Structures are given as C-alpha cells and as structure tokens.
C-alpha cells in the first residue's frame with residue numbers, strides 16, 4: 001500500500017487519485033468544521049466553490065442553511081460561518097448545509113477523481129484511518145494549505161494520520177518522502193501540538209480575528225468518531241456508513 005502526502009491542493013493531479021482513497025486535510029478550518037457539523041447532527045453538506053454556486057444550489061435545496069467564510073470571516077447574509085465551534089452549540093439535528101470556504105471546499109471538489117474521499121483531521125484521525133485501511137487501496141493524504149501555500153497545521157495532521165496508520169495497519173506500506181517528513185515533524189511536536197499550532201500563519205490570522213478558540217478545538221485528538229465521506233456523483237458529504 002502506497003501512502004502519498006501532497007503538500008498543497010494545487011499539486012494534486014487527477015492521475016494520482018484514480019482508484020485511491022483520498023483523505024482531505026484542512027485543519028484550520030474546513031475539515032474541522034465539516035467533521036464537527038456532521039458529528040453534531042447535520043444530515044449532509046454540499047460543498048460549493050463560489051458564493052454564486054451556493055445561491056444557485058439554495059434555489060433547489062431551499063431548506064438548507066448557508067455556511068462559509070471568505071478569509072475567515074462569515075459571509076454576509078449566510079446563516080453560519082466556518083468556525084467548528086459554531087456547530088457544537090446549535091440545534092442542528094437533521095439540518096442540511098451548503099458550504100463554501102476560502103480553500104477547503106475547492107480542494108474537496110478537486111479531489112473528486114479519487115475512488116473514496118474522506119475528510120480527516122486531528123478530530124477524527126482514528127476512524128478515518130480505520131476506514132481507509134479497510135478499503136485496502138493506496139492512500140493519498142491531501143494537505144489543502146492556505147491560498148496556495150503549505151499550511152503547517154495540515155502537515156502536522158497528515159503526520160498524525162500516518163502515525164495512526166503505522167500503529168494500526170496489518171498491510172505493508174510505503175510512505176512517500178514528504179509523508180516521511182511530516183511524520184517526523186508530527187512526532188517531534190506531538191506532545192505540544194496546540195502550542196505549535198498557535199504559531200502557524202493561519203492560527204495567527206484566526207487569533208487576530210477572534211477565532212483563537214478554534215485552534216485548540218481543532219487540535220483535539222480523536223474527539224469525534226465520525227468520518228465524513230464525499231460523494232462526487234451527488235456533490236454531497238455525509239457520515240461514512242461503511
């Protein structure tokens with residue numbers, strides 16, 4: 001089993017995804033938000049690249065809530081933003097969401113050529129890797145990054161996922177060079193994860209905007225067991241059942 005970690009979404013090539021299991025990692029904050037929303041009762045999430053696409057989908061899915069951010073700020077006239085903490089305290093059971101974020105939702109749609117596509121992070125690493133290993137396919141861990149730049153928080157989470165895979169795999173595996181690098185980085189910082197995450201470019205920006213609490217929340221290891229799965233044919237994200 002080959003395990004490839006890709007540094008940023010713009011380096012992903014369709015031919016590298018065919019027949020593979022893809023795990024999309026955008027810790028601050030799209031992955032963390034999607035995991036938390038589904039764990040707290042949201043029925044499904046439709047990702048959209050643009051605000052215009054959100055409004056078009058809303059014309060069809062009239063009961064869905066509009067959610068998302070541009071540069072971390074909630075989009076005006078939307079119901080929800082892109083802070084995972086927003087999804088822990090509202091009556092969301094069986095509600096649906098149309099979501100557009102600055103980086104994460106575009107990455108999800110770009111990963112559409114994968115055979116199986118999961119949304120992973122610190123919050124759900126164990127369940128995500130468990131599902132990926134059961135499929136017995138090559139794995140691509142896609143670090144989304146931030147405005148076309150590598151995001152350290154995504155690399156650390158990719159390293160955490162590799163560590164989890166190493167501890168649970170009964171199959172032989174081969175990690176690519178970048179995967180070995182982020183694994184080593186994770187092992188160095190694993191006991192002081194929130195501290196290092198707070199120093200990242202994304203975290204500094206979020207803190208300045210008043211979203212500092214999202215950083216600690218998103219760094220909680222295996223806080224949820226839900227593993228969101230993206231179905232490109234329906235352009236829909238739901239909890240993985242298999």
Ligand SMILES: O=C(O)[C@H](CS(=O)(=O)O)OP(=O)(O)O
Pocket residue numbers: 026028029030031069070071072073082101102103104105145146147202205206
């Ligand atoms: O969730 C976020 O704050 C970021 C916005 S930015 O890229 O840091 O400006 O969006 P995401 O799509 O979750 O990376």
